[in-house]
Amino acid sequence: MQNENLNILVVEDNPIDALVLEQALREERSQFSCHRVQYLKDAVKRIEEQNFDVMLLDLGLPDSNGIGTFIKAHTFAPDLPIVVLSGLDDEALGVEAVKLGAQDYLVKGKTDGYVLARAIHYAIQRQRLVNDRRTAEYALRQSEERFRTIFEGAMDCIYLKDRSLRYTQVNPAMERLFDLPANAFIGKTEQEILGEDVSAYTKDIEARVLKGEMIEEEHTRRIHGVPVTFIEVRVPNRNADNQIIGLCGIARDITERKKTDFVPPNQIDKYSSPVMKQTMARLIMAAEREATILLLGESGCGKDYLARFIHVHSKRADGPFFAINCAAVAPELAESELFGHERGAFTGAHGRKRGLLELAEGGTLLLNEIGELSLTLQAKLLTFLDTRQFNRVGGEKSISVNARLIAATNRDLEKEVESGRFRKDLYYRLNVISISIPPLRERREDIPILVREMIAKLRSEIQLPGMPHISPAAMDALVNYHWPGNVRELRNVLERALMLSDNRNISLSHLGLDGSISKEWSMSVNFPHDRTLNDITREVKSALVNEALRRSNGSRQGAARLLGISRYSLKHYMNSLDLDFDED
Numbered sequence: 001m002q003n004e005n006l007n008i009l010v011v012e013d014n015p016i017d018a019l020v021l022e023q024a025l026r027e028e029r030s031q032f033s034c035h036r037v038q039y040l041k042d043a044v045k046r047i048e049e050q051n052f053d054v055m056l057l058d059l060g061l062p063d064s065n066g067i068g069t070f071i072k073a074h075t076f077a078p079d080l081p082i083v084v085l086s087g088l089d090d091e092a093l094g095v096e097a098v099k100l101g102a103q104d105y106l107v108k109g110k111t112d113g114y115v116l117a118r119a120i121h122y123a124i125q126r127q128r129l130v131n132d133r134r135t136a137e138y139a140l141r142q143s144e145e146r147f148r149t150i151f152e153g154a155m156d157c158i159y160l161k162d163r164s165l166r167y168t169q170v171n172p173a174m175e176r177l178f179d180l181p182a183n184a185f186i187g188k189t190e191q192e193i194l195g196e197d198v199s200a201y202t203k204d205i206e207a208r209v210l211k212g213e214m215i216e217e218e219h220t221r222r223i224h225g226v227p228v229t230f231i232e233v234r235v236p237n238r239n240a241d242n243q244i245i246g247l248c249g250i251a252r253d254i255t256e257r258k259k260t261d262f263v264p265p266n267q268i269d270k271y272s273s274p275v276m277k278q279t280m281a282r283l284i285m286a287a288e289r290e291a292t293i294l295l296l297g298e299s300g301c302g303k304d305y306l307a308r309f310i311h312v313h314s315k316r317a318d319g320p321f322f323a324i325n326c327a328a329v330a331p332e333l334a335e336s337e338l339f340g341h342e343r344g345a346f347t348g349a350h351g352r353k354r355g356l357l358e359l360a361e362g363g364t365l366l367l368n369e370i371g372e373l374s375l376t377l378q379a380k381l382l383t384f385l386d387t388r389q390f391n392r393v394g395g396e397k398s399i400s401v402n403a404r405l406i407a408a409t410n411r412d413l414e415k416e417v418e419s420g421r422f423r424k425d426l427y428y429r430l431n432v433i434s435i436s437i438p439p440l441r442e443r444r445e446d447i448p449i450l451v452r453e454m455i456a457k458l459r460s461e462i463q464l465p466g467m468p469h470i471s472p473a474a475m476d477a478l479v480n481y482h483w484p485g486n487v488r489e490l491r492n493v494l495e496r497a498l499m500l501s502d503n504r505n506i507s508l509s510h511l512g513l514d515g516s517i518s519k520e521w522s523m524s525v526n527f528p529h530d531r532t533l534n535d536i537t538r539e540v541k542s543a544l545v546n547e548a549l550r551r552s553n554g555s556r557q558g559a560a561r562l563l564g565i566s567r568y569s570l571k572h573y574m575n576s577l578d579l580d581f582d583e584d
């Protein structure tokens, strides 16, 4: 302080008094410069032009007198420390000025250099403290205002809870969603507001947050009877000593987004085939348990679709459903996709990422094409199934997750085990309940139902005004096709047929199945000496008619459609080929 070159503004109309002050000060310190003005209006002007460290202010000036002089100067320069100079007879004014914000007062004639230097020094120090506090308060106010803007304007629900999980603050979005005023929440627990059943699961999650975890999860709750799906993040709320004093939660309503996820309809009895009826019964039975499920079946037969069916019929229906296709994820990324990673766990891991297993908290995770999982990840998955805990890639902390696993594969896992490509222990662990999904060709009775359902769905997807009609011949062909690509192929064929038919009536020619039918059987061509072209043509015709009859399960009507001839022509053909034609 002593070495600082102080810039002092002396507001004093009496030049002798001003000189005395300056000289007194010079005895105490060498580095300062004094600028003297006689009028208050000049003081104001100087302050505008220049920065001063302190003002020495006489209260009796030609243009202002008494305490008003201080008030005006202080109002104009609230951050500048002011030391008031009072006369011997008006010391009380000095005291009053200090009460109003002056940093000190000195009585003229009783002030030596030491007292003056000290008064200036402390005035500057005190004013700095005042200014710092003011800046801090301003910053705090600003941050509070910013917080308030976010808190009040957010479309997401934001709330704070104390350690006993009682609400201490809720934002307007939350009031709107629940149609309750904020004071109906304050001091109450979620259970008291929403009921034990609705929010029983949050107790467990929030207990973990109070231990320091940040948890993000997805769930569906009934709010005023309407299911609403939320993605909710909860973080611990800490005080200045880093102690957890409660939690803060942010919940976003993602109901609209979820509507685009296809959820299988609740029609267990919709299938006609006995084999699918049995499969559905097993799926329902499995859904009601908590065990891991293994779905087996050819590609496209509906393993993903039925895994969702299990999820929506399980106790976890309100939780999230996630699926990963192990064959579609690059092996080097699969671990992080499944288990997540910590920041910097590997090149490119810029931030912390939560894996699908964590995201499926409270819900179900489908591991499709599980046979493609590397042996290392098989081991990690096994540990998770045994302990319900895992580590993120590059992470040291064990994370516990309450997610149900469904594994699916089109491979013969037993063979994979024999060849050493799949861990035996994991196979047993996954195989608690295994369900085989029959290929479409083994449940042809279901095809008309599936076709109608899919056409109705495609119609709503492309927003067609009327329901497209499918000709009986086309339906027969669909029922009789061998469907190597299963339900997926059926859907693709229908989608293409709708396009080709201009979204109107689908007939046989729109299906494009004819080529595939001919691919299915082969004919070796040779020319035996003992047979004529007529004989061979007759044989080929017989084979075609027999095949058509087989595919239409002996129906003459169906066979005629497949062959593209009338029922009358088929009868004629069959008679000429010496085949029996029984009426349907």
Ligand SMILES: Nc1ncnc2c1ncn2[C@@H]1O[C@H](COP(=O)(O)OP(=O)(O)OP(=O)(O)O)[C@@H](O)[C@H]1O
Binding pocket: 297, 298, 299, 300, 301, 302, 303, 304, 305, 306, 368, 409, 410, 450, 453, 487, 488, 491
């Ligand atoms: N029973 C069904 N009803 C309606 N659509 C279905 C049904 N089963 C499957 N699908 C549809 O068929 C397509 C293929 O089904 P899905 O993806 O479930 O087969 P997948 O067996 O999991 O195939 P992959 O083994 O190739 O992964 C999807 O578009 C799905 O919606």
